[in-house]
Amino acid sequence: MPVLKKRSLIVAAVAVLAVVAPAGPADALQEAKRVVQALDRIYKESPARTSAPLEKMDFTESELNSYIAYRIASEKEEVMKELRLKIFEQNRIEGKIFIDLTGQKLPLLLKPQMNLYFEGNFEVQYGYLRLDFKKLFLEERQVPLMLLDMIIYVAAKLGKTDPTSINDWYKLPLGIKDMRTGPGRVTIYY
Numbered sequence: 001m002p003v004l005k006k007r008s009l010i011v012a013a014v015a016v017l018a019v020v021a022p023a024g025p026a027d028a029l030q031e032a033k034r035v036v037q038a039l040d041r042i043y044k045e046s047p048a049r050t051s052a053p054l055e056k057m058d059f060t061e062s063e064l065n066s067y068i069a070y071r072i073a074s075e076k077e078e079v080m081k082e083l084r085l086k087i088f089e090q091n092r093i094e095g096k097i098f099i100d101l102t103g104q105k106l107p108l109l110l111k112p113q114m115n116l117y118f119e120g121n122f123e124v125q126y127g128y129l130r131l132d133f134k135k136l137f138l139e140e141r142q143v144p145l146m147l148l149d150m151i152i153y154v155a156a157k158l159g160k161t162d163p164t165s166i167n168d169w170y171k172l173p174l175g176i177k178d179m180r181t182g183p184g185r186v187t188i189y190y
Contacts, residue, residue, distance in 0.1 A: 035059055056190075083097050092121050092181065093131075094118065095117070098114075101114075116148065118134075118148070120134045125169075128169040177190055
């Protein structure tokens with residue numbers, strides 16, 4: 001994960017404040033800053049921690065959602081406009097993704113703006129994370145998980161990147177070795 005610059009944090013702050021709830025604007029910015037600073041510190045310390053015992057750090061669900069909103073805003077995400085997570089025990093998560101494909105040629109099944117709701121678990125192995133989706137809803141209707149693969153494919157083509165899949169593994173930020181959840185919180189091990 002690239003080190004996030006303070007200037008980009010300020011630039012993205014306005015968008016974070018518009019997206020994040022229920023925390024108030026000042027709280028949302030502070031929450032996002034706390035996560036950014038913690039990840040930056042872990043990144044910088046990672047070369048020196050190769051043989052050190054693992055340490056852990058907890059983040060609340062609200063802090064994680066503030067950080068996600070910050071990343072979406074700072075990366076000027078073109079398709080995914082919002083991602084909010086609800087965190088449970090044993091790495092179980094539920095979430096909402098707001099997708100905006102306005103102005104694009106779409107398959108008949110897709111609308112320009114959609115809310116996707118999902119539930120599943122995440123797995124961490126060897127420095128990589130994968131989401132194991134169990135259920136997917138398009139607005140109020142449960143849909144096959146393959147629909148998410150189709151949306152990812154369309155979004156990748158719009159962003160001129162290689163298509164990916166819901167089954168892909170994603171590299172964790174440098175220095176992070178594991179993640180686990182409890183009700184309303186995530187613990188990272190580094």
